[in-house]
Amino acid sequence: MVTMEKFNAHTNQTESHQTLTDKLRGVGLRATRQRLDIGSLLFSGKDRHVTAESLHDEATAAGMKISLATIYNALNQFTDAGLLREVLVDPSRTYFDTNTSSHHHFFNIDNGHLTDIPHDEINVSCLPTLPEGQIIDGVDVLIKIKPKS
Amino acid sequence: MVTMEKFNAHTNQTESHQTLTDKLRGVGLRATRQRLDIGSLLFSGKDRHVTAESLHDEATAAGMKISLATIYNALNQFTDAGLLREVLVDPSRTYFDTNTSSHHHFFNIDNGHLTDIPHDEINVSCLPTLPEGQIIDGVDVLIKIKPKS
DNA sequence: TTTTTTATTTAGAACTATTCTAAACTATTG
DNA sequence: CAATAGTTTAGAATAGTTCTAAATAAAAAA
Structure with a gap:
């Protein structure tokens, strides 16, 4: 060969x-x-x-x-340059949320503001099979937003 | 009153x-x-x-x-104690991903391992209305997993 | 109560990931 | 080749967070 x-x-x-x-x-x-x-x-x-x-x-x-x-x-x-992508894990500046119910967030990358996305306004149809012997500890969805152009 | x-x-x-x-x-x-x-x-x-x-x-x-x-x-x-929830933002230990296409991740909180979730195995139906004048910069979904009990 | 035990608070040191600085170096351009 | 503009680097600086160990306060026992 x-x-x-x-x-x-x-x-x-x-x-x-x-x-x-x-x-x-x-x-x-x-x-x-x-x-x-x-x-x-x-x-x-x-x-x-x-x-x-x-x-x-x-x-x-x-x-x-x-x-x-x-x-x-x-x-x-x-x-x-778009050759790599960052993955959000293991935060340093940690944000704590008093809303402990299942919901997700907008993060304004321009000014650092965080806002809730109401639970019913986003839907993660989460079919993926978990690795063997593992269970879900939590799901985080973060939608990063910025000012229009 | x-x-x-x-x-x-x-x-x-x-x-x-x-x-x-x-x-x-x-x-x-x-x-x-x-x-x-x-x-x-x-x-x-x-x-x-x-x-x-x-x-x-x-x-x-x-x-x-x-x-x-x-x-x-x-x-x-x-x-x-579950009175607060952490929100993933602004990572410190930054992970970089060579796969720049739209996809998400499993994060094993037990050993720190990160694995891709194939693009078609998760579906975020993202209806939420964005704040006025804002556009989406990126969407991150992180499913934290851990060993079964 | 008072005493004893155990949890909590705190200042400051330590730690970790990351960025900055400015001098030395290297690729590219003319 | 020489000039210039971008790159690399060691080490200092920074920022968020955790650790340490001594002082303090809450709860339990007497």
Whole structure:
């Protein structure tokens, strides 16, 4: 069997070093050694979830020399460029809600304001099968909003 | 018009100092001056969203002497007891996802693992009317799971 | 009651994730 | 190549939160 490059279902193109360079240039970022290294870890076919630290550890283990600050920079730049997406987990500035009934929230990313979405105005038809032996602890829906243009 | 105590739709009882004491005792917490003060700010009828800091500022402005550490303690204890609910916003340990398509997540609160929920396995019928002049920036659904008992 | 036990509060230190700073470095442009 | 504009980096700074251990207050026992 011949060695093949991996096919990426999201970008619809093979992920070689060259296309990674193109990908970075395409979003206005210079194809530096560090970004190529980071990109090679992130965009090699399968979908991944990483934190800055986990990625830094991984890069270090792979013998790549990249500072933690650069990892943070790159992750934020990739996210701004739409190459990554942030996942809301494990909040730092924690908001507490006196309404403990099942309901969800609008979060105004412009001014940080949080407002309730009445329980009956949103409907999560939650069919997904849970991983074996697991049960639901809670469901959070956050709709991030911002001022029109 | 006679002064009336506020009626709380959630607890189905009037919110006097006495019922606040009961409320705290009911969840196994001593009715200390600080917790009563904090409770009087939180549970006086209307639903609220607060952070530890905002509540501390508010308490201080109201002439209450409560340390920030105590505010944190109380908010966490109230939350553990089900009197408050945490809202996921403004993450600190940020997770980045290489899958930028619209999809959501399972978060295993036991071991911190994050897994994708395929796009077609969850459905948010999102009817709510947005506040005037606002548009949607993104929707996050996080289903927190844990091991069966 | 008074005493004893146990929970709570607190200031300040510690911690953790993240961003900032400013100097050294590197890619790109002319 | 030289100039310029973007990038990397170590380390300092910041912010939200938790921890520590001593002082205090509430509840239970006597």
